[in-house]
Amino acid sequence: MDKLKSKLKSKKLWYSVSGVVVLVLAFVAGQSSAQVLLGEEKVKYTEVEEHITATENTLSEKEEELSALEQEIQDQEGLLESKQKEVDEANKLIGTIDELKEEKETLQGTVEEKEGTIESLDGDISAKEEELAALEEGILNKSGEPIELGAGEYIIGADIPAGRYTATNIGEGSNFFVRDASGYSSVNTILGDDWYGDYTFFGEDGETIETAAPVKLIPVE
Known part of the structure; x- marks a missing residue:
């Protein structure tokens, strides 16, 4: 009976030890698996952080390029406005030149008309001068x-x-x-x-x- 009890105790101990060993192995195995998983996640997190940093840097560069482009657009708009003023002034000058040309043509017509009148008056004056000279000399x-x-x-x-x-x-x-x-x-x-x-x-x-x-x-x- 005592031997039987002793064997039973030995088996229980063995089972207990075996169970403990199994638990230890399971824990170790789980711990190892957990470390592997955590390592992979850590690697993935580092890559994400690097990708985010790179994206932020790219975004910052793009923002600087966009700011420079906006400034260039403003400069071009200012230049365009200045050119538009020059164009408006040129158009106004062209309008003035056209008016002066029309006025010149009108004056030329008036001058030609006056020249014709002067020629006619010169003829009348010449005739009257001859008539006056004849009257003054009494030779009619x-x-x-x-x-x-x-x-x-x-x-x-x-x-x-x-x-x-x-x-x-x-x-x-x-x-x-x-x-x-x-x-x-x-x-x-x-x-x-x-x-x-x-x-x-x-x-x-x-x-x-x-x-x-x-x-x-x-x-x-």
Whole structure:
């Protein structure tokens, strides 16, 4: 009985030891597996951290590039605005030039018109100057022969026709009078004198011509 009990105790001890060994081995095996798993997770975590760091660095670089690009865009927008102002000023200048061209064409037309008017006026002036010169010189002679008078008195309308005459001396010259019916002298001059020379007058019917020397009456208009 004692031997049997002793064997039973030995088996129980063995079982107990075996169980403990199994538990120890299981624990060791579990611990080892856990370390392996933890190692793999650690490796994976380190890789993730490195990837995150690299991504953050790339993101930071991209942000810097984006900031630089935004600054360049702002600079280009400022340059574009400046160029637009230049274009606006150029367009305004072109508009002013077009207006000046139109004004120039208008002025040229006005100048040409005025030149035509001036030419016409020059022609009129020339004609009037010739007419005035003829009137001043009394050379617009009528058709008809000059009338020569000797010294004496003559009645206009009886001895000579009424009209306009230029009286000029024949010879040295003398006093020359034209009087109306009341005796009033409408002409009192000296023909042939250096100061007086010829004289043009209107002779009306009834007036009297008096000359102290021969004269010539030239009909004029």
